[in-house]
Amino acid sequence: DSGVTQTPKHLITATGQRVTLRCSPRSGDLSVYWYQQSLDQGLQFLIQYYNGEERAKGNILERFSAQQFPDLHSELNLSSLELGDSALYFCASSVRDVVNEQFFGPGTRLTVL
Amino acid sequence: AQSVAQPEDQVNVAEGNPLTVKCTYSVSGNPYLFWYVQYPNRGLQFLLKYITGDNLVKGSYGFEAEFNKSQTSFHLKKPSALVSDSALYFCAALNRNQFYFGTGTSLTVIP
Numbered sequence: 001d002s003g004v005t006q007t008p009k010h011l012i013t014a015t016g017q018r019v020t021l022r023c024s025p026r027s028g029d030l031s032v033y034w035y036q037q038s039l040d041q042g043l044q045f046l047i048q049y050y051n052g053e054e055r056a057k058g059n060i061l062e063r064f065s066a067q068q069f070p071d072l073h074s075e076l077n078l079s080s081l082e083l084g085d086s087a088l089y090f091c092a093s094s095v096r097d098v099v100n101e102q103f104f105g106p107g108t109r110l111t112v113l
Numbered sequence: 114a115q116s117v118a119q120p121e122d123q124v125n126v127a128e129g130n131p132l133t134v135k136c137t138y139s140v141s142g143n144p145y146l147f148w149y150v151q152y153p154n155r156g157l158q159f160l161l162k163y164i165t166g167d168n169l170v171k172g173s174y175g176f177e178a179e180f181n182k183s184q185t186s187f188h189l190k191k192p193s194a195l196v197s198d199s200a201l202y203f204c205a206a207l208n209r210n211q212f213y214f215g216t217g218t219s220l221t222v223i224p
Contacts, residue, residue, distance in 0.1 A: 002156060033212075043157075043203060045212035056210035090156050098207055099145060099164065104156030 003027065004105035006091050012111045018079040021108045025072055025093030031055065032074040033094075033102060034066055038087035049074055050097065078110070086112045115140045117206050119215035126194045127223050134189040134218045136204030144206040144213075146187040148178055151201040151217075160202075163187060174198070194222045 003026035013019055025032050034046040036059075045058035049068035060066075063081075068074040078085060088107045094100040117138045126132045138144060145164050149157040161172025168180045178189045187204060199222045204215040 002158075004156070042216045043214040045214070048210065058211055092156070098210055098212070099162075101159045101162070102157075104158065106154075106156055 002103040002105060004091060004093050004103050006089075006105040006108050008108060009106070010109050010111070012113065013081060014113055015081055015083060017081050017112075018077065019081065019110065021076040021078070021089055021091075021110075023074045023076070023091030023093075023105060025074070025091075026103055029093035029095055029103070030072065031094045031096060031098070031100070032068055032072070033092040033098075034060075034074070034076050035090040035092065036087045037090060037107075038084075040084075041087075046076070048098065056098070081112045083112050086110055115206075115208065115211070115213050117204050117213045117215040119202075119204055119218045121218050122216070123219045123221070125221045125223060128196055129193050132191050132194040132198070132220065132222070134202050134204075134220060136187045136189065136215055138185050138187065138204075138206045138213070140206040140208045140213055142208050144208040146178075146180065147205040147207065148172065148176070148187075148189050149203045149205065151203065153200075157203065160189070196222045196224050198222050 005024045030051045033048045036044045046060040048056040066076045090107045092102040092104045094102045147162045148160040163180045171177045206213045
């Protein structure tokens with residue numbers, strides 16, 4: 001158990017809908033990262049937050065957004081969902097910045113029908 | 114474009130034999146390099162990283178990796194493979210707060 005929790009584990013929704021994925025980092029970790037893993041695109045870094053502020057942006061679509069709250073938990077919002085958004089979404093946390101070891105959550109499997 | 118390549122989708126090795134999982138990178142500057150392992154239906158687990166210094170980096174579970182700047186490679190190695198090492202392995206490079214992942218190599222250790 002990495003200490004990073006993600007909810008829900010599974011999510012099934014329809015095209016055009018909006019969903020929110022939630023992540024609670026390990027106690028004491030200030031950075032949260034979001035990743036998307038799909039069969040066709042592999043593992044993609046989406047975005048990083050550090051202590052509530054956006055730190056780095058990767059291949060995140062404009063339809064997606066994220067935030068980190070004062071209690072350091074983070075949410076990833078996916079809107080206008082398309083079939084191609086079906087993937088496993090991982091959250092990871094680290095003590096401070098990207099050089100530190102990242103601890104990954106179990107992931108949320110999103111299926112868009 | 115910046116990228117990380119893992120040229121082998123699948124690597125099979127007999128238990129007890131040495132294993133190598135290859136990784137090359139095309140990332141500007143002096144990126145930090147990482148190896149992660151993913152077991153079925155689990156998130157990634159950190160194995161090791163290279164930032165600077167000795168080209169041979171030792172990590173978790175007996176794994177090590179060799180950094181070669183001239184060949185822009187960061188191959189993962191283990192002297193003696195275990196069946197429990199069977200998993201998906203990802204190489205990653207970090208530059209300017211951007212992570213670039215390879216496509217993964219599925220390692221199967223045959224008893």
